[in-house]
Amino acid sequence: MAIQFIICLNKQGTVRLVRWYEQLDSNEDTQRYISNMYRLISARDHKNQSNFIESFTDKTKLVYKRYAGLYFIMGIDLADEESIYLSNIHLFVEVLDSFFGNVCELDIVFNFYKAYMVMDEMFIGGELQEMSKDVLLERLGNMDRLD
């Protein structure tokens, strides 16, 4: 019923942002989990293949999109409809882009704490909390200016 995690990886598979809204199975190793994900996604043909990976594990499917050198990935429940989450990713990237002003990977490296601020203003407990870009940017701008 919701987003299980949001992960942002670069082309080399380095994690740039990661947020878990659900606990992984206790026998699952986080690093291995992410590198499996990276291997699967980076091997895909981005022209001829969809942005969805149906059964990543027996309780998670993946929705992802590549923007320049960064992959934005969401893990969602099997019963969820994929396409709305693709819009979620797109909205997230749009807001990052406007907030940082033409965002690039380095912005996220140097300002990781602000990137998380954007993420948390948009998603809580795996659900989208605001869909208006203007409202989000206004609020983020205010927070950014606070002491």
Added chain:
Amino acid sequence: MEKRLGLSNNGASNSNSNIRGLQIFIADLRSSQQSQEQERRIQAELSKIKQQFTSSRKKSDSSNKLAGYQRKKYVSKLAYIYITSNTTKLSDILFGLDEMVELLKSNVFSEKYMAYMTLEILYEHQEVVNRVDDLVTAQLVKDLAGSNDDTVALALNFIGVVGRLKNGLAYNDDVITEVFQIIRSPTAAEHLKKKAALSFLTLLKTNIDILTGDLQRQNHWIQRILSLLDDSQNYRLLLSVLPLIEFIARYVNPSQCVRLIPQLTQILYKCLIGGTSQLAETQFPAEYMFANVPNPWLITKLVSLLSVLIISRSEISENRAGLLQASNIDTDNLGKLRLCVSKAIELGTRDVSDPMERIVQNTILFSLINFASKLDPTEEALSNSATALCSLLISSETNIRYLALDSLVKLCAISEKTVIDSVCKKNLNLICRLLNNEKDQSILRKLVDLLYSFTNVDNVKIIVNHLLKFILTSRTISDNKMKRDISVKIAVLTEKYATDTNWFVEISLKLLSISSNATNNDDLIWERLSQIVVNNPQLHKITCEQLVDYLNNNNTSETIIATGAFLIGEYANLITEKISIGELFNLFTDKYFIVSNTTKCMILTTMIKLYKFAPEIGSAVIKFFQLELNSLDIELQTRSYEYLKIIQISNSIGNKALLDTLFSGMPSFNSRTNPLLRRLGNLPDSSVNNNSSLWLKVNKSEASLAGSPERRDESSSSVQNSTSPLSSMSSNNGIAPAPPLSRSRSRMNSNVTSPIKNNGINDSYYSRQNLSSNWREGFTRSISHRQGILYSSSLIKILYRITNPDIQQMSILQVSLTFINQTEWEMSGFNTETISYQLQDSPSYIIQNVESLSSTSIMPHKRIEQKFNITIRKPFEVEKSVIFNSHFKCGGSVQFLSLKIGIGMTSTLVNNVEQPGMTLPEYIGRWRQLREGLGNDGEYQLVVRPKKSGAQDLSSSLIQIMKRLGFQVVEQDSISNTVFASGIIHTKSTGNYGCLVKLKSAISSDGDSREIEITCRTTSAGSLSKYVVDCINYAL
């Protein structure tokens, strides 16, 4: 590296919140080329920060304390070191935890933010939680209750982010109440309410007891939450509240939410119809639009909730209490909802150029089409939906093809066949063409699913031929798994729809002949074919004839050889016109040396059957067996020896009576369900429910089976499993099916005797334990709750958590215990001991992997942890569960606690709320089946008076209790005062057992109190039912 993500180039957000020291540090690290150099830089920075932190601690003079900005800078550097080291440097930065807590107390927003953010990242690690959780939670509660909105927002975010990772928050009443206060407060700011709704959802997901634990609170709080929808103009708030309500409707109390249907319909209608209208006054506010279409988030969330509240015709049989059926919705609203569906179709098939806009409008389309089935759709509406989806199949965008197919598969599964058939007939060629051109594996998979779901008697030949051609020629499918899956589907389809028996045999054999290597699925296919052939006499001859043709080919697959060995062995006498028995013998002799040992075994059996038909080949057969007496394989050797002996005995007594008895004709198989159906994967259910046309013929001959000898080949054992009750429930989880009745019964018998044998245990170490005075409370709680308080006193609190570390092995449980020092003094010399009831003579459970305590001392208000595993090997009484002793010193005196943890048979139930339960008729069927199979042996009944009286609605609290235990409860309202529950009990050694429980509440005979009659039946004839009932009794 510096490539922009490329969306826009607006002005930068630059502010004074940048931290220069951090930026320089990051730039430094990035400029160092070698990892050694980086490592040195990190270590230098770490020791500098450590020094700063310690010196600030030493100086009591407040003016010398670290300034907030400095602290924020150092904490942010620690966070970066953690991130950039890919979490490997966690232990190096733990020294900073106290300063992070200090930073959390700051009144400066950016400082507090940095602390919350860093802790959010680190909270996935248990050691971090253990060290600072109490302090963090205390500050969190303070921040929640504070008057600064920005601070409250940070605290709510924190709950939303870590609430599921760390269970404590969801059990902390202060946290829960503060969050709820914000939801209900009339004055709270909108963005706080949004956050509070979702934070509350996070807490609720972690601990559903927040609402289910107290009925009064439930009613009151749910009302408050639902009233947030009253302001239907406020779409912003809606977005966050809808998921919360959906969760409540699904898992807490659906009937309270049903009244929302008109309101939700109205909003959806306004969104879709208003949002696309050209008339200015009905138009949707521009900001709620996304990419020129009505807001897809709002629409998907509304539809998702409506789908929970409205049940379709096919779901009625499941008797889901409290939900509304389309026919009960007033015509006005139903009309509006249907209009929304057609609007979505209109919108979704509109031509737009912007890819994002297209995906959004399709999101709306798919979401509403999936929902349409709930609205008693007319045939016309259904075929409109299907046509719209088919038109998207030729889209050049992979995502859209994928999603359209996904929707089509779902639609076919729920719709009347006739409607879909008419649409799909038109598109059959298109779909088959796509099959050949598509490059995306997952789309291919969906295409196959779609073809599968609309196959019928008329088109089965066309579709099967296409699929066969596809697996033979396609170069796109690289993985064998997909080939195997398609093979299974072909096998199921041919069995289900074939009316032409020749064709059925032809296709089945072709399928077997192309299997490259013997796999599990292939085994199932040939076993199933053999069963069908055995049960249908008209197939005996033609199948064997065709098999001979295949066998004459040198490259034939091993599965064909196995099938041939079995079937020709049975019916060789029918094909002597085509090939003599002697020639068959030669044929199998040739094949014998190119196959695996399993198939060799079968050929040995074929040989003696051939001998039965034609004793004149005796000398050749005997020679053959004699040769195999030297086989290295023990099974082959044994078989050869035995068969040789049988021939010798037959010869010496001079007649074939022994041979004829031992190798008499195969009786009909008795398994109605095709085991292949289980291999179909995640196809929607209804498409696989139909009984096969060929199989129906079997039922007539079932009567003859009753008197048949217990003769089963290898092939039949796997099939037998599928007839044992309840196995279909477990198979969805990929868990091994329950053992057949006959086997589990004999096992249980040996088990029943064990308690008697163990009477000597009276004197055991276990029985000599002196349990602490109020152990029972925690014991009872741990039977019914997966986590909670095991023991609590003024000195110490012990929390427990019972989990299943491996979902594949539900018989293994992990117990985690947390000990919290409640005093102002240090506790030292902590040590613990686990004692199981029995260690030798095949114990019912064993304790394994006992981890040592995380520390042997606990500082005031701190905690330590310990974990161990319990493997449940066979059924046992919950009273014999694990005893857990702990010793520690506190304030000079030695303390000793001896507690029993309630691990019982119900602890192995799969607690899966997602999975649909049985319907009442299914339940009654199984109940009877168990009765017929086991009589009174598998049943146990107990009448109890519930301890907690006063709840008005006893049934619903019983349902909650059963669900909490992990049972699935049959949703029904036709029989009141009775709760029907089912589950699978898992054990390591004696396998899994199906278990049905009936709870009937009534007024007791003396008339002044309630009584509950608990009846339990299991697939085991032993005391398992009693053990289960005992657990339930504790939980009541």
